[in-house]
Amino acid sequence: MRGTCDERCRLLEMPADHAIAELSVTRLVLYEDQTFPGYCLLVLRDHATELFQLTPAVRTALVEDVCRAAEALQRAFRPIKINYAVLGNQSPHIHWHLVPRHPGDPAWPRPVWTHAHEKQVPSPGRAREVAQAIREALR
Amino acid sequence: MRGTCDERCRLLEMPADHAIAELSVTRLVLYEDQTFPGYCLLVLRDHATELFQLTPAVRTALVEDVCRAAEALQRAFRPIKINYAVLGNQSPHIHWHLVPRHPGDPAWPRPVWTHAHEKQVPSPGRAREVAQAIREALR
Numbered sequence: 001m002r003g004t005c006d007e008r009c010r011l012l013e014m015p016a017d018h019a020i021a022e023l024s025v026t027r028l029v030l031y032e033d034q035t036f037p038g039y040c041l042l043v044l045r046d047h048a049t050e051l052f053q054l055t056p057a058v059r060t061a062l063v064e065d066v067c068r069a070a071e072a073l074q075r076a077f078r079p080i081k082i083n084y085a086v087l088g089n090q091s092p093h094i095h096w097h098l099v100p101r102h103p104g105d106p107a108w109p110r111p112v113w114t115h116a117h118e119k120q121v122p123s124p125g126r127a128r129e130v131a132q133a134i135r136e137a138l139r
Numbered sequence: 140m141r142g143t144c145d146e147r148c149r150l151l152e153m154p155a156d157h158a159i160a161e162l163s164v165t166r167l168v169l170y171e172d173q174t175f176p177g178y179c180l181l182v183l184r185d186h187a188t189e190l191f192q193l194t195p196a197v198r199t200a201l202v203e204d205v206c207r208a209a210e211a212l213q214r215a216f217r218p219i220k221i222n223y224a225v226l227g228n229q230s231p232h233i234h235w236h237l238v239p240r241h242p243g244d245p246a247w248p249r250p251v252w253t254h255a256h257e258k259q260v261p262s263p264g265r266a267r268e269v270a271q272a273i274r275e276a277l278r
Contacts, residue, residue, distance in 0.1 A: 050221060052206035052213070056199075063202050067191035074189070081231060082189060085224035089240055089248035092220060101228055109228035109250035 011043045011093045017127040020134050023065040025058055028138075030131050031097070033119040036105055036112055037075040038134065042069050042096040049092040066096055072137035073100045083112065150182045152243045156263040159270045160277055162204040164197055167277075169270050170236070171256040175244055175251055177216040177273065181208050181235040188231040205235055211276035212239045222251065 020028040025046065031039040044062060048054055049062060054062065070082045079100035086096055099112055107115035122130065151166060159167040163183065170178040183201060187193055193201065209221045210238055218239035225235055246254035261269065 041259050051202070051223065052210040056203065057180075059202055059206065060195075060199050063190070063198055064195065067198065070189065071191040074191070081226075083226045083228070084190065085222070085226070087220075087222045087224075087250055088248075089220050089222070111224075111226055111228075111250065113250040113252045114255075129220070130224075130229065138186070 011091055011095050012016075012045070014041075014043075015124075015127075017124040018131060020131045023068060025061045026065040026069075026096075028065075028069050028129055028134070030122075030134070032121055034122050034127075034130070035115070035117055035120045036099050036101070036107075038073050038079075038100040038130070039112075040069060040073065040098045040134065042066060042098055044094040048094050049061070049088060051086065051094065054094075062094075064097055066098070068095075068138060070098055071139070072134055073098060076133050077102075078139040150180070150230055150234050151184065153180075154263075154266075155181075156266040157270060159273050162207060163205040164200045165208075167204075167208050167273070169261075169262055169266055169273070173261050173266075174259045175238050175240070175246075177212050177218075177239040177269070178182070178251075179208060179212065179237045179273065181205060181237055183233040184255055187233050188227060190225065190233065191193070193233075201233075204255075207277060208235075209237055211278070212237060212275055215239075215272050215276040216241075241252070 014029040017028040020030060027043045027045060029041050073082060073126050077100040079102050081101045083099040083101055084096060153168040157169040159169060164183060166184060167180045168180050170180050212221060216239040218241050220240045222238040222240055223235060
């Protein structure tokens with residue numbers, strides 16, 4: 001187990017066009033690949049790699065951020081389901097994948113990772129528009 | 140969005156050989172497919188489909204259960220990383236996939252769902268042994 005992040009930790013350095021909001025203990029950003037529209041990463045600002053390494057107080061704040069972000073995605077994209085995942089095999093710094101899912105999306109109903117595809121990177125202007133829509137849906 | 144579970148919700152009915160423990164608000168069970176040894180499901184006992192539908196108190200209890208289970212998997216299997224996911228596209232009842240990951244496992248370092256494979260269902264006796272090992276690692 002990696003106990004702390006190392007110098008390869010670049011998750012907190014995202015392009016400005018993809019920034020959505022700073023929440024209680026996390027940073028919400030639009031994922032670079034928008035094959036699944038609204039796919040976001042929610043990145044813990046502290047450096048840690050497993051949920052059980054956090055204090056209960058930070059964990060509670062983290063999960064409240066997760067819910068605030070997921071509910072904003074629900075309002076903005078009207079998915080049938082939100083998918084949540086903390087993986088970190090390649091970038092162990094704690095970050096949540098939050099993916100609005102729709103019947104008929106390219107992987108439905110399977111996990112998004114079953115769908116091999118070329119990344120669909122939005123233009124900077126389009127990324128700013130989507131980030132703004134999610135920001136407005138945050139409460 | 141599905142607001143509540145429906146009659147297809149069968150996640151709380153798992154074979155007895157796969158039962159590990161009843162935690163605060165969840166039931167921990169060994170996943171039927173053990174291609175990734177120690178892969179567990181942590182199933183919320185209440186019926187709900189999105190984390191943001193839960194009260195903050197239930198959410199906090201849920202995440203403490205997640206961490207207790209994940210730490211037990213860490214002790215029992217010594218993975219380099221735990222993967223956590225709440226998907227629910229096919230079974231929307233809230234359940235966490237908890238997967239101990241090792242360099243050299245069949246999908247490493249990609250998400251387990253990228254690895255198409257036949258299920259490896261353990262014998263009832265083997266399932267009971269693995270469940271017992273995880274139970275003993277719970278604190």
